[in-house]
Amino acid sequence: MADRGADEARERFGAHADRTHEAMHGGVDRMVRTTLIVGVVVGMTLLGVGLALTLAGRGGLADTSLRAVPAFRAAAHGRAEGFYSLGLLVLILTPFVRVIGSIVAFTALREWRFVAVTSAVLLVMIASIVVGAA
């Protein structure tokens, strides 16, 4: 019995020792990096499309941004205002997506403590959306 316990312990600690930097951080870091690249590229592309439309005389830089639904509608009609607001929104929401991505990555690693921590961050961020929209 005692031997089995020792084996189990060795197994567990051995597994822990084998968790190298790549194993521990690789998944989360990759997720963070990918979401940030996609967010910055998509957001900037939307702003670029907006600028191209402005130069083509299809809308200008307004003094107020559109919320998500009206922005989509304006973009669907090929208006620059829609693309500007969507671009800014994508850039602002990129860190939100990064947080959601991290929750997924920590869940895959079964690190429940950090799933909880990251979910708490997401909750505060959602609260800020509610406060902003109120």
Added chain:
Amino acid sequence: MTFLLIVVVAVAVGLLGSMLGVGGGILLVPILTLFLDVPVKTAVGTSLVCVVVTSSASQIVYVGRGFTNTRLGMTLEIATTLGALAGGVTALLISGNAIFAIFAAVLVYVLISMERTPAARRPAEPGAALAGSFVDPANGETVSYGVSHLPGGLGLSFVAGNISGLLGVGGGAIKVPVMNLLMGVPLRASIATSNLMIGVTAATGAIVFFGRGLIEPRYAVPTAIGILVGAQLGPRVAERVSTVVLRRVFEVLLAVLAVQMALKAFGIGL
């Protein structure tokens, strides 16, 4: 015309900021309000967007090199986002003059903290849950470290988040010393982890401003584009410019802006 002017200003801010390792917000808000007559709350909102963009762009590099301690960053983010939410709401409620006064005080703090060279601190013992490691590019050695004083770090992170949401700055000037000097995290990891937190913190503040219509595309679009370009050029230009000269220029700029922001708080325009 204003569009191009703002782009040029933002490129300059992004360039200088990335060369000195400070976010653009600390320069952007004063320049937008003092020289381009942008209302202060709009300037704060605009700046928050730029802070998010610069953080995301730099983080791609930092996290790729393994400098960022994502677990530590996310733990402290609970405090910074709460602070940013409170700061954003406060910014909407208080007068513009009060924002100018607090901004002037923060500029003075940044100026003083730049002058003070922090004592080198021995990294905390590795082994705790938030421990991290990275390969130092200077000598190729792996640096392993632990994290101490978590409750104090959380408290000060709340303050940093609060200032971020209130003033439209990243707050790295507070987070980096807190992690490095208080929590025992090596400087390189502190800078990268602070940058990670800045993105989430500024986004939390920015979304409050966005919802209130205080993020105006006519200012936010040219600054976001300009600052991204500037931040990309920064590291390339930095190799050819003396850091000492750069620091002096930046310090003089901070001092001038601090005086002007203080005057503006009392309704004195120059």
